[in-house]
Amino acid sequence: LDKTAMEKAATRQDILTKPQGALGRLEEISIRLAGIQGKAIPVIKTKAVITMAGDHGVVAEKVGNYPQEVTPQMVLNFVRGGAAINVIARQIGARVVVVNMGVAGDLPADIRVVDKRVARGTGNIARGPAMTEAQAIQSIEAGIEVVNAEIDKGLDIVGTGDMGIGNTTPSAAICAVMSGQSVDKVTGRGTGLSDEQLQHKIKVIEKAIAVNKPDAKNGIDVLSKIGGFEIGGIAGVILGAAARGVPVVVDGFISGAGALIAEALAPQAREYMFLGHLSVEPGHRIMADKLGLKPIVTLDLRLGEGTGAAFGIFIAETSARILAEMATFGEAGVSEKAE
């Protein structure tokens, strides 16, 4: 990060017409944005949420309540603007980029989806690896390509998002392996499991880890053995954004799994990440701690798609505008604090 830009931003925060520090996290966010963009006054105008879709072979183990056909159905819903992320993106003035990273079912050929499909869904991680090492690398590279294309169009901040029936299962597996926590501590109810279903899901995840023996320190190994194509794509978006100096707002539990993979591959990428929100999924707090990131909002969301990232983008943009547009004590003729 650009330390000079950060110092200038911090100095300016202290002469704006408010008590020093009174804008709390907004000040902190604006200063880090300055460091990421290398500008004393960061600019957030063009915004995008990249929503990556993929399917998961582990649904054969009945870890969720929704049929796999929902993944392509929701991709169509994104393209038509009817999903939650579309509404929130309209509200914050961001574009939604929908990416097919590995949907199992068919999608109409002529829809506005970025086609990066690695395969038609992953393997069943309870019985073997999710994908080959080459596919893991391909999924990350696809994410880098997608975010690079968006940055080339103009992009001051990007949010990650996901869609994939069953994807809290690989995400919990990644969380357990990379944080060292036990599976029962990081596994949640996803779209709404019963107590019995939750216990079954925990057993499936424990089995997936035992069968695959991923190396917690090796991001590619973890991704290929217990990951997902959209999780790899999200890791790529994060790495690509960081490499180009673009702030990236990480969404919830599935995006957090992508962030853990990205951080394992390039620890310095963490400095470019913001955590949009804290999800209801219990493992998300463990991910946040592992990444050293504090969520921007906590609205009890558990939807994914980039919905929590979108709120983080909005607040980051506001923090940058405050730094740019507020009057200083001198400009406004306001008396400063008595010493």
Add this chain to the structure above:
Amino acid sequence: LDKTAMEKAATRQDILTKPQGALGRLEEISIRLAGIQGKAIPVIKTKAVITMAGDHGVVAEKVGNYPQEVTPQMVLNFVRGGAAINVIARQIGARVVVVNMGVAGDLPADIRVVDKRVARGTGNIARGPAMTEAQAIQSIEAGIEVVNAEIDKGLDIVGTGDMGIGNTTPSAAICAVMSGQSVDKVTGRGTGLSDEQLQHKIKVIEKAIAVNKPDAKNGIDVLSKIGGFEIGGIAGVILGAAARGVPVVVDGFISGAGALIAEALAPQAREYMFLGHLSVEPGHRIMADKLGLKPIVTLDLRLGEGTGAAFGIFIAETSARILAEMATFGEAGVSEKAE
């Protein structure tokens, strides 16, 4: 609240293309908005933050670090658009209504400020009452008049805000009296007091309560003895908005004091209130609990002006748009959860 509208909103939330409950607090907020507006699909388009300014005789006791001249200076800053609330209001598309409830110093005659000045600052509550009972009633009525005029212009949601050097002192006094908590538990550092200054502030507030003996159950008595003109104005905005069926987003610690007065006068007003954010001031959580309200965001703000309310307005608007604009399972052709 309109229970039929709330039931319809809740039913619609359950058929939108997401797992039931996956949007957490956004769903809950949209349903209460439906009840307040009496519409199955609430509409939030026109928005305002009403920022009320007043001065406090208790500054003679040296409870803060900023000189009293800052109050009118900041009023000018609001009018010129240079304060934090102006920037955030531009970001969320809300108008800022600046009200002189009781500034001590002079303001230029020709500026765009609603003039409701009750007096040039309150009395020193460490030595006697803040104002007369008639002035307390006048300040509340002024708030009702201001919000009524704004509702007549078109207003779907309103946020409260404050400006007044020294006003965390009466707010902490009100918090202690109305919550029954001890003064040291509800008193904070305001704009940034040292440990020693904080201890002095606590003693001043204890003295104010001992000297005035406010009746905790009587909102007018509390306001007149240990309140402030902007706090009365805020109580009036809340009561006026509730009476007209307009949702009101309460800002931080000073607005919380106004909300406690409003609730003492009309407990049902609480159903129309949202809590925009949780302030750093330690008493704010106690106010939130007493009001039974959960903050929408927590960004470690301690500025007032309506800055926290503005974020709450934005998220409330988003929640209403989600309810209105998301596709249902049927519309989108998305399969529902297996039973």
